[in-house]
Amino acid sequence: MTLSRAQAVKALLSHTLRTEFRKAHGWIGLALFSLASAYAAYRAVGAHPEAATWNALIWVVLMFSAFNALARPLADDVAAVRRYHMHLIDPRDYFLARMLYHGVLLSALSLIIQLAFSLFLGTEHLEGMRSAWMALGMQTTAWAMAGTITLLGALGARAGAGFGLTAVLGLPLIIPILLLSARLGDAIMSGLGAAEKAESLLFLGTFGGGAAAMGYILFPYLWRE
Amino acid sequence: MKERIALGVAGVLLLYVLGMIALVPLGPGLIALEPVSGSVSPLRYEVVGLGTHFAGQTHQARVFAGRPGEVWEWRVIEARNDARLVVEAVWPEKLKTKSLDLFVYHPTDGTLLLENALHVGHVPIDDAAAYPPLASPVPAGDNLGFHFPFQPQIFESIRNLMLHVPMWFAMFFLSGLGFFASVRQLGSARLLPADGEAHSASSVALFFGILGLLTGSIWARFTWGTWWVDDPQLNGALVTVLVYGGYHVLRASLDEPMLRARLSSVYNLFAFVILIVLLLILPRFSESLHPGKGGNPGFNTYDLDSALRWVFYPAVVGWSLLGWLLYRIHFRYHRLRQRLEMSESHPSTALNPPTGTPWR
Numbered sequence: 001m002t003l004s005r006a007q008a009v010k011a012l013l014s015h016t017l018r019t020e021f022r023k024a025h026g027w028i029g030l031a032l033f034s035l036a037s038a039y040a041a042y043r044a045v046g047a048h049p050e051a052a053t054w055n056a057l058i059w060v061v062l063m064f065s066a067f068n069a070l071a072r073p074l075a076d077d078v079a080a081v082r083r084y085h086m087h088l089i090d091p092r093d094y095f096l097a098r099m100l101y102h103g104v105l106l107s108a109l110s111l112i113i114q115l116a117f118s119l120f121l122g123t124e125h126l127e128g129m130r131s132a133w134m135a136l137g138m139q140t141t142a143w144a145m146a147g148t149i150t151l152l153g154a155l156g157a158r159a160g161a162g163f164g165l166t167a168v169l170g171l172p173l174i175i176p177i178l179l180l181s182a183r184l185g186d187a188i189m190s191g192l193g194a195a196e197k198a199e200s201l202l203f204l205g206t207f208g209g210g211a212a213a214m215g216y217i218l219f220p221y222l223w224r225e
Numbered sequence: 226m227k228e229r230i231a232l233g234v235a236g237v238l239l240l241y242v243l244g245m246i247a248l249v250p251l252g253p254g255l256i257a258l259e260p261v262s263g264s265v266s267p268l269r270y271e272v273v274g275l276g277t278h279f280a281g282q283t284h285q286a287r288v289f290a291g292r293p294g295e296v297w298e299w300r301v302i303e304a305r306n307d308a309r310l311v312v313e314a315v316w317p318e319k320l321k322t323k324s325l326d327l328f329v330y331h332p333t334d335g336t337l338l339l340e341n342a343l344h345v346g347h348v349p350i351d352d353a354a355a356y357p358p359l360a361s362p363v364p365a366g367d368n369l370g371f372h373f374p375f376q377p378q379i380f381e382s383i384r385n386l387m388l389h390v391p392m393w394f395a396m397f398f399l400s401g402l403g404f405f406a407s408v409r410q411l412g413s414a415r416l417l418p419a420d421g422e423a424h425s426a427s428s429v430a431l432f433f434g435i436l437g438l439l440t441g442s443i444w445a446r447f448t449w450g451t452w453w454v455d456d457p458q459l460n461g462a463l464v465t466v467l468v469y470g471g472y473h474v475l476r477a478s479l480d481e482p483m484l485r486a487r488l489s490s491v492y493n494l495f496a497f498v499i500l501i502v503l504l505l506i507l508p509r510f511s512e513s514l515h516p517g518k519g520g521n522p523g524f525n526t527y528d529l530d531s532a533l534r535w536v537f538y539p540a541v542v543g544w545s546l547l548g549w550l551l552y553r554i555h556f557r558y559h560r561l562r563q564r565l566e567m568s569e570s571h572p573s574t575a576l577n578p579p580t581g582t583p584w585r
Contacts (some may be wrong), residue, residue, distance in 0.1 A: 142427050151491075152492075152495075155475070158484075158489055159484075165475065166473065168475075169474070169492065171467070172470075173468065173499060174466045175463075175467075176464055176503060176507070179457075191550035207502065210498070214498050215495070221487060221491050222487070222491055
């Protein structure tokens with residue numbers, strides 16, 4: 001039986017989601033890490049920080065949470081499972097599924113972080129629509145990070161070097177995303193017009209999309225023996 | 226043989242470039258316009274120049290205020306020395322703008338410009354204001370030898386243009402070589418010499434990137450007053466250097482040659498595309514202090530006919546050739562060392578290497 005690309009990606013995504021969520025310590029650990037980071041930020045600067053502080057902290061917390069999530073090898077990153085996959089699956093389908101999984105994961109984490117920040121550090125800088133813009137910015141950032149780091153996470157897992165290597169390879173690429181996001185957050189909090197915000201969102205989307213396209217092209221080469 | 230030619234050409238070019246950097250004088254320019262204390266009406270000013278020749282042929286010097294294309298003449302009184310010219314202000318009845326540029330013509334220095342030299346409060350503003358016509362046309366040209374152009378803020382540090390910018394050209398050239406070597410390696414299931422080429426090219430590219438950051442940082446200290454600024458171009462440059470550093474960490478963490486070749490090739494292709502995006506595309510869409518980006522003019526805009534090109538282009542070629550040479554030396558050194566290690570562990574294969582091993 002041959003599957004269409006969409007069916008294959010869907011099956012792989014649901015498989016990855018199920019295997020990852022079965023390992024409860026994995027995702028609970030990630031959620032706790034995000035919450036604990038947000039709480040640490042709250043304890044460090046108090047309940048009502050300046051807009052600039054609020055903005056800087058939320059992106060730094062998102063960055064560390066994203067690293068924690070993306071640099072961790074998946075349950076399937078075992079040589080035996082990979083060899084089994086290599087005979088059955090188109091590597092590009094696998095890449096798409098892996099990226100979508102990371103996107104879903106980071107999207108959930110950024111939601112948790114935004115809620116935690118709103119709860120602990122207050123929402124006086126994000127009244128009304130600004131909160132929605134911020135959520136949109138966090139989600140775009142989460143997906144851009146997923147698009148950028150998925151290939152590097154797979155590369156780190158393939159090298160067998162684990163968390164440290166992926167962090168070293170991925171951190172330089174996260175910096176430009178973080179700079180764009182911080183600029184976006186600044187634009188949202190200082191009430192700039194939609195054009196400035198849309199421009200930052202567009203840059204984030206282009207950067208993440210371009211990196212994801214490169215990953216899609218290059219990933220099959222990681223799968224050869 | 227190719228290396229010898231490259232060494233010769235790079236040597237000649239870089240000697241020429243370094244010689245020009247050391248010897249070519251900086252052209253004259255204006256620094257400030259200072260009121261002479263004690264003078265009230267008519268108000269006298271001192272024009273402060275750098276590298277100017279006001280003391281000679283002072284009677285032929287002329288001073289104008291206004292905007293480019295619409296100026297009227299002031300009176301030259303005397304030259305205190307080569308760098309200080311005393312002038313007397315002349316005001317029309319109405320002005321088009323409050324902020325005025327100052328132009329100084331001198332037969333040796335040509336026409337010099339001081340932008341926004343003074344701000345006038347006491348003359349009414351009128352769009353239809355007419356300025357007194359010039360008594361005679363201003364001669365064009367100067368009597369200076371070959372010199373580098375005077376730039377406000379930059380002054381003598383303009384010589385760094387021949388060092389800082391070619392570092393990035395050389396880095397691009399070498400990372401491009403590494404990119405194509407990685408493409409060749411990825412296209413093959415065997416270990417090719419291309420893997421070693423990609424490694425060497427990326428190492429030298431990283432070296433030039435670090436030099437580019439250092440020369441840029443020194444330049445920033447002189448012109449912007451700080452070693453580092455938060456700027457899209459600078460962030461992109463730093464990220465690029467970090468990405469190439471990551472390439473070497475990745476290689477160091479892998480022992481198996483074939484896997485190392487494949488994974489580092491994948492990373493190298495990824496890194497190169499990111500480099501293009503970060504250094505060449507994104508900064509163009511952002512505001513930047515750095516010349517050539519976001520509405521901030523590059524050197525070309527104001528120096529089309531300047532002496533800089535006579536040194537800058539040879540510098541780009543010379544530094545890139547030197548980079549290529551370093552890359553060849555690095556590549557051959559590592560090939561020899563591998564061969565030596567092989568011959569120590571497997572003496573029989575040293576002279577007759579099996580196919581698929583990393584040498585030609």
